[in-house]
Amino acid sequence: MTASTETDRPGVGEQASERPAISRKAEELDRTWYSASGFVGWFTQVNHRMIGKRFIVTSFIFFLMAGIESLLLRTQLAVPENSFLTPDHFNQLFTMHGSTMMFFFAVPMMEGLGIYVVPLMIGTRDMAFPRLNAFGYYVYLIAGVTLYAAGFLGHAPDGGWFAYVPLTLTQYSPGLGLDFWATMITFIEISALVAAVELIVTIFKQRAPGMSLNRMPLFVWAMLVTMFMIVFAMPPLMVGSVMLALDRTVSTHFFMTSGGGEPLLWQHLFWFFGHPEVYIILVPALGVISSIVVTFARRPIFGYTAMVLSVVAIGFVAFGLWVHHMFTTGLPALGVSFFTAASVMIAVPSGVQIFCWIATLWGARLRFATPLLFVLGFFFIFVLGGLTGVMVASVPFDTQVHDTYFLVAHFHYVLIGGAVFPVFGAIYYWFPKVFGRMLNETAGKWSFVLMFVGFNMSFFPMHQLGLQGMPRRVYTYLSESGWFELSLLATIGAYVFALGVLVTAVDALLSFLRKPDAPDNPWGGDTLEWATSSPPPNYNFEDIPVVRGRWALWERGEEPAGTVVGLRSGRREVLVTTLLDAEPHAVAILPGPTIWPFLSAVAVAAGFLGFIRHPIWFPIGLLLTFVGFVGWLWPRAVGGSAEEEQAR
Amino acid sequence: MNAETRFDAGELPRLPADYRAPLWWGIVGLILVESVVFATLITSYFYLGIDQPEWPPAGTKTPDLVKPTLGTLVLMASSLPMHWADRGITRGNQTALRWGLLLSIALAVTFLVLKYIEYSEMGYRWYTHSYGSISWTIIGFHSTHVVALILKTVVVSALAWIGYFSERRSLAVKVNGIYWHFVVAVWVPLYVTLYWMPRVLK
Numbered sequence: 001m002t003a004s005t006e007t008d009r010p011g012v013g014e015q016a017s018e019r020p021a022i023s024r025k026a027e028e029l030d031r032t033w034y035s036a037s038g039f040v041g042w043f044t045q046v047n048h049r050m051i052g053k054r055f056i057v058t059s060f061i062f063f064l065m066a067g068i069e070s071l072l073l074r075t076q077l078a079v080p081e082n083s084f085l086t087p088d089h090f091n092q093l094f095t096m097h098g099s100t101m102m103f104f105f106a107v108p109m110m111e112g113l114g115i116y117v118v119p120l121m122i123g124t125r126d127m128a129f130p131r132l133n134a135f136g137y138y139v140y141l142i143a144g145v146t147l148y149a150a151g152f153l154g155h156a157p158d159g160g161w162f163a164y165v166p167l168t169l170t171q172y173s174p175g176l177g178l179d180f181w182a183t184m185i186t187f188i189e190i191s192a193l194v195a196a197v198e199l200i201v202t203i204f205k206q207r208a209p210g211m212s213l214n215r216m217p218l219f220v221w222a223m224l225v226t227m228f229m230i231v232f233a234m235p236p237l238m239v240g241s242v243m244l245a246l247d248r249t250v251s252t253h254f255f256m257t258s259g260g261g262e263p264l265l266w267q268h269l270f271w272f273f274g275h276p277e278v279y280i281i282l283v284p285a286l287g288v289i290s291s292i293v294v295t296f297a298r299r300p301i302f303g304y305t306a307m308v309l310s311v312v313a314i315g316f317v318a319f320g321l322w323v324h325h326m327f328t329t330g331l332p333a334l335g336v337s338f339f340t341a342a343s344v345m346i347a348v349p350s351g352v353q354i355f356c357w358i359a360t361l362w363g364a365r366l367r368f369a370t371p372l373l374f375v376l377g378f379f380f381i382f383v384l385g386g387l388t389g390v391m392v393a394s395v396p397f398d399t400q401v402h403d404t405y406f407l408v409a410h411f412h413y414v415l416i417g418g419a420v421f422p423v424f425g426a427i428y429y430w431f432p433k434v435f436g437r438m439l440n441e442t443a444g445k446w447s448f449v450l451m452f453v454g455f456n457m458s459f460f461p462m463h464q465l466g467l468q469g470m471p472r473r474v475y476t477y478l479s480e481s482g483w484f485e486l487s488l489l490a491t492i493g494a495y496v497f498a499l500g501v502l503v504t505a506v507d508a509l510l511s512f513l514r515k516p517d518a519p520d521n522p523w524g525g526d527t528l529e530w531a532t533s534s535p536p537p538n539y540n541f542e543d544i545p546v547v548r549g550r551w552a553l554w555e556r557g558e559e560p561a562g563t564v565v566g567l568r569s570g571r572r573e574v575l576v577t578t579l580l581d582a583e584p585h586a587v588a589i590l591p592g593p594t595i596w597p598f599l600s601a602v603a604v605a606a607g608f609l610g611f612i613r614h615p616i617w618f619p620i621g622l623l624l625t626f627v628g629f630v631g632w633l634w635p636r637a638v639g640g641s642a643e644e645e646q647a648r
Numbered sequence: 649m650n651a652e653t654r655f656d657a658g659e660l661p662r663l664p665a666d667y668r669a670p671l672w673w674g675i676v677g678l679i680l681v682e683s684v685v686f687a688t689l690i691t692s693y694f695y696l697g698i699d700q701p702e703w704p705p706a707g708t709k710t711p712d713l714v715k716p717t718l719g720t721l722v723l724m725a726s727s728l729p730m731h732w733a734d735r736g737i738t739r740g741n742q743t744a745l746r747w748g749l750l751l752s753i754a755l756a757v758t759f760l761v762l763k764y765i766e767y768s769e770m771g772y773r774w775y776t777h778s779y780g781s782i783s784w785t786i787i788g789f790h791s792t793h794v795v796a797l798i799l800k801t802v803v804v805s806a807l808a809w810i811g812y813f814s815e816r817r818s819l820a821v822k823v824n825g826i827y828w829h830f831v832v833a834v835w836v837p838l839y840v841t842l843y844w845m846p847r848v849l850k
Contacts, residue, residue: 128670197677205670209655231677235684239692243785252774252781254696260705260778265695269688546655566658575657576668586668587660622792626799635812635820 026542028569033125033538035593044593046130047538048119051137053434055112058137059105062144064505066100069093071498074458078491080479090475091158092177096151098161099181102277103188104144106419107230110284111136111195113426114223116434118199120529121217123208123547125540125574128201130590131597131632136194138601143188146609150180157181160473162274163244165255165266170248179612182245187608189234189241196230199223206574207582208528209564210547217527217552218294218301221308222287225315226280232319233276240269250615264329271322278414279318283311285422286353289375292425293357295525296372297364300551303356310349310356317346327398336395343393350386354379369523370444374425377452381417385410388463403473406466412459424451424504431508432518436535443507450500458493461486526551544575547582591636600628665738665819675823679830682793686834689786690841696778703849704779708772710846719762720839723794726755727832734825737808737818745813745821749805752828756798763791783842790838793831800824 035045045051073093076085085093119127127133150156155176159168168178203224207216216224243254244266253259255266294301301307320342327336357379366372388410392398401407424447431439470483477483521530531553532541546562549555564584567573572590577583607621663669697703704710729751736744767787774784804824807813813821 129674132674193681197674197681200677201670201673205673231681232684235681236688239685239688243692243781246774246781246785250774252785253776253778254692254781259776259781260696260700261781262696262699262778265692268695269692544657562654564655564657566656566660573657573662575655575660576670584655584657584660586664587657587662588670589662622796626796630803635807 023542025569026537026539029539029542030537032570032572035538041593043598044134044595046126046134046591046593046597048115048127048130048133049434049536049540051130051133052112052114052116054137055108055115055140056434058141058144059109059112060505062100062104063109064501065148066097066105067498067501069097069100071494073097074491074494076475077477077487079488080477080481080484082476085475087475088158091473092151092156094473095157095160095181096147099147099157099185100144101415102161102281103185104140104147106281106415107192107277108140109423110226110281110419111192111199113284113288113423113430114199114227115195117430117529118220118223119202119206120433120532120536120540121220121527122203122206122211123528123541123545123552124202124206125544126572126590127198128206128588129198131594132194132198135597135601135632136191136198138598139194139604140188140191142601142605143184143191146605147180147184150176155180162270163266165244165247165263166257168244169256171256176612179245179248182241182248183608183612186238186241186245187605189238190604192230192234196227196234199227200231203227204579205576206588207577208545208547209575209577209582209584210562211552211577212581213579214305215547215550215552218290218304218307218311219284219287219527222283222290222311225311226283229276229280229283229315229318233273233280236269237273240266240273243269245611249612264326267326267329268322271325272319274325275322276318278411278418279314281415282418283314285378285419286311286314288422288426288429289357289378291525291527292371292375292429293360294551295429295523296367296369296375297360298367298524299360299364300526300554301356302359303352304550306352307356310352313349314346317342317349321346324393324398327395328402340393340395344390347386347390354383367523369428370439370441370448371425371429371523373445373448374421374428377448378417378421378425381413381421381452381455385413385415385417389414401466403471404466405462405470405472408472409459409462409466412462416455416459421451424448427504427508429523430529431511432522433529433534433536435511436516436518436533437511437514438518438522439504439511440507443503447500447503447507450503451497452500454493454496454498454500456493458490458497461489461493465490521553526554528552594632596628596632600625600632603628663817663819665817665822669819671819671823672826675826679827682830683834685789686838689782689789690837693782693786693841693845696782697845697849700779704772704846705777708777708779711843712766713843715762715766716839716843719759719766720835722755722762723759723832723835726752726759727829729755730825730828733808734818734821737813737821738815740815742808742811742813745808746805749801749808753798753801753805756794756801760791760794760798763787786838786842790831790835797828797831801828 033047035041035047035050072085073090076082076090115127115133119125157163157177157180159173159178159181163178163181166172203220243252246252247254247256253261255261255263257263290301290307321339323331323335323339324343388406392401392407392410428439428444431437465483465486468483470477470481477487516534518534520532520534522534528545528547529536531545543563543565544567545552546564548562564575567575567587572592573587574590575584576586576588578585603624604621606624607617610617610621661668666672729748733745733748733752736748772780774781801824804820807820
């Protein structure tokens with residue numbers, strides 16, 4: 001195949017305009033990997049970059065919605081005895097704020113980043129199961145839209161994002177709000193789980209030749225660990241939310257003490273998911289930070305092996321922490337001590353990460369672009385959140401501040417510091433690759449300063465409010481309580497933070513008025529996504545690259561890149577490599593665009609939503625889903641022989 | 649160009665029916681997810697049962713052993729013809745494939761019929777008490793898997809009867825078989841939990 005001679009891929013610093021003219025092979029690949037756009041494309045697209053983009057954009061919209069909810073909450077709390085919101089609306093808003101941020105923003109955003117970036121970073125053309133990818137997105141979208149639609153129709157859940165029983169059982173929470181919550185939370189976990197299996201298989205089996213596990217970029221490692229955590233953490237939540245739905249709809253007795261049920265079972269199942277969840281959000285962010293630190297320090301990471309081992313260690317230890325959410329429930333002292341130890345222990349691998357980054361940045365010629373600023377902001381905020389985390393790991397202290405604003409301050413420092421700042425760094429870092437346009441650096445710096453100042457102004461006073469005894473989730477407070485000044489400061493801070501978010505959102509929208517101007521590798525990054533055009537073509541890489549070191553592009557230097565030849569351009573072929581050493585050993589042929597994943601997602605949704613009304617929808621949903629899956633998986637070549645299929 | 653950095657994928661096998669296929673790994677991933685679900689259900693069973701003065705609660709009979717044990721043997725037996733079908737098609741034996749799949753389906757249907765008879769005679773329902781809730785949920789969840797397994801295998805078997813599969817095109821049979829063996833194997837800890845544990849916890 002002659003095309004391999006023109007594989008001098010644009011390297012560090014080269015401009016988009018210098019790309020060679022489109023070859024005939026590229027034209028054929030473009031036809032093969034084409035997906036319809038517009039209305040039809042909305043229901044049939046399967047390419048990973050499109051699905052990833054949808055995840056990212058949709059979750060950003062949910063982020064804005066949850067942000068508006070938090071502004072309403074802060075407005076209510078700005079002054080004592082305020083009547084801006086009714087108590088009912090306040091309950092619904094904080095429930096939706098928490099549920100949206102955790103289930104509909106943070107996890108899907110990280111999945112979207114993984115789905116978009118990982119296949120490019122490991123040098124393949126698409127993910128292992130493109131249709132499953134599309135299915136996961138539709139499930140996510142339907143779950144989010146349904147929950148919000150139900151909310152606007154007056155069926156908003158109001159039991160908090162962790163929906164403690166018995167408050168959330170029918171007896172104390174009549175109405176459909178929590179039914180929608182329980183079924184949609186179960187439903188959206190399907191989306192997380194399919195993305196997890198998909199990313200694990202893609203990372204295991206489709207890395208470019210030569211990218212052995214010990215050469216894998218840290219972002220890919222972080223995604224791999226995250227996806228394994230999802231596999232072990234999400235099923236217990238699904239079981240728990242199904243039990244909650246059953247208790248509410250068909251009167252089972254899982255959580256109701258009257259029939260021998262155990263309310264604490266809910267807390268165990270929820271936090272067995274809920275604590276790893278925090279790390280499911282944090283670990284991809286660690287990967288983002290490693291990518292940004294390496295690129296902007298312009299040198300390899302200090303302690304690659306230590307970084308990988310500590311990410312894996314975080315993945316394991318995260319499963320030994322869940323009971324620290326339940327210190328006040330009267331559990332046996334031995335159990336509580338164990339979980340205190342584990343909660344303190346997780347600071348060790350987290351510390352390894354921080355010190356390796358500092359060592360990488362130390363003495364480097366730093367390039368202070370916006371992505372790096374967000375990373376530096378992360379250091380400050382996340383370390384503070386980690387410190388208060390070690391404080392609340394101690395049982396007596398935790399008992400004192402349990403359910404106060406101290407906790408609210410702690411977990412916002414961890415979650416906004418640990419996820420939102422890195423996500424904004426990631427947006428500024430990968431926006432040029434995804435959309436082919438640079439974001440404005442001045443706007444980026446303003447956005448960072450506003451967000452950083454606003455965040456600390458909003459959440460730092462909450463530590464003090466909590467120590468003064470202000471409980472979380474109260475819709476108002478008396479003027480004699482002495483909480484007014486700090487609450488007002490927190491409210492102002494929230495608006496400043498929102499302004500910072502708005503600057504980025506407007507900047508991103510305005511960039512579409514300009515012509516695409518992004519070079520292939522605007523930041524001089526080392527990973528393979530920078531070796532293709534911005535935005536990448538349908539097929540990602542004209543020739544699958546061969547990797548010769550840990551810092552794929554930097555080690556390539558002036559030599560022409562190695563490539564893979566012999567993949568056919570006329571159908572969707574991707575290379576399958578061995579798990580450890582990434583040696584090629586097969587070729588997989590991926591399926592093309594289709595409407596079946598969408599129909600299957602609608603079928604599953606019908607089963608879940610119908611179940612709220614009547615259990616008969618369970619078998620109906622099962623049957624409809626079966627029909628959807630048969631249509632989806634029906635072989636391409638019924639009637640033809642395997643030999644013909646090989647030859648095509 | 650350096651020879652060692654140039655791979656020729658032209659001669660590599662397309663869609664091999666073993667661990668080199670991504671779908672094989674996908675099924676392993678699905679099995680991992682489902683194993684966690686079943687493990688959570690078993691843990692919940694013990695969590696609900698361990699603090700009760702009596703398990704099953706007073707007035708509810710400890711489950712009978714005869715029918716469920718018979719059902720368990722039938723279900724475990726269904727893995728044999730499935731294995732036979734799978735091995736058959738990798739050697740090009742269409743007869744083994746076609747009849748193996750049908751025999752497996754027949755055995756799984758028998759298992760479901762036995763379960764149906766057993767549970768329609770049960771003196772308690774899911775709304776009676778927490779013991780009823782968790783038992784019915786576990787049985788319901790596993791039976792749903794068996795139903796899904798049968799539906800799925802009916803499709804594979806239809807493809808087998810129209811001659812779709814061959815030695816070189818057997819991946820669907822392979823992964824269907826792996827999942828079949830999983831649903832059979834996961835029944836064993838469920839069987840032990842549901843029918844033997846009430847005797848141990850008493």
